[in-house]
Amino acid sequence: MTKQDLNNQHQNLKADIANLKGFISCELEVHGKDARLNWGHIGDLNQIKEKMLETLAALMGTEPDAIRDEINTTLQETRN
Numbered sequence: 001m002t003k004q005d006l007n008n009q010h011q012n013l014k015a016d017i018a019n020l021k022g023f024i025s026c027e028l029e030v031h032g033k034d035a036r037l038n039w040g041h042i043g044d045l046n047q048i049k050e051k052m053l054e055t056l057a058a059l060m061g062t063e064p065d066a067i068r069d070e071i072n073t074t075l076q077e078t079r080n
Contacts, residue, residue: 024048031044031045053067053071056071
């Protein structure tokens with residue numbers, strides 16, 4: 001694989017991830033609206049939040065536990 005192939009693949013994957021973020025945003029808008037909200041919806045979102053935290057940690061080159069408290073504090077501050 002050439003350096004150009006590597007760069008192309010990297011850019012393509014970044015674009016794919018950016019598009020997936022858009023799809024996720026759209027699905028978050030409608031999640032729980034079509035049905036009576038229940039604890040299953042909360043479980044869905046907790047699982048997604050945890051997977052996103054794991055993804056963020058991977059991008060940062062660290063473990064989820066190393067950033068969990070700081071991220072949760074920041075998230076809570078944005079709610080207030």
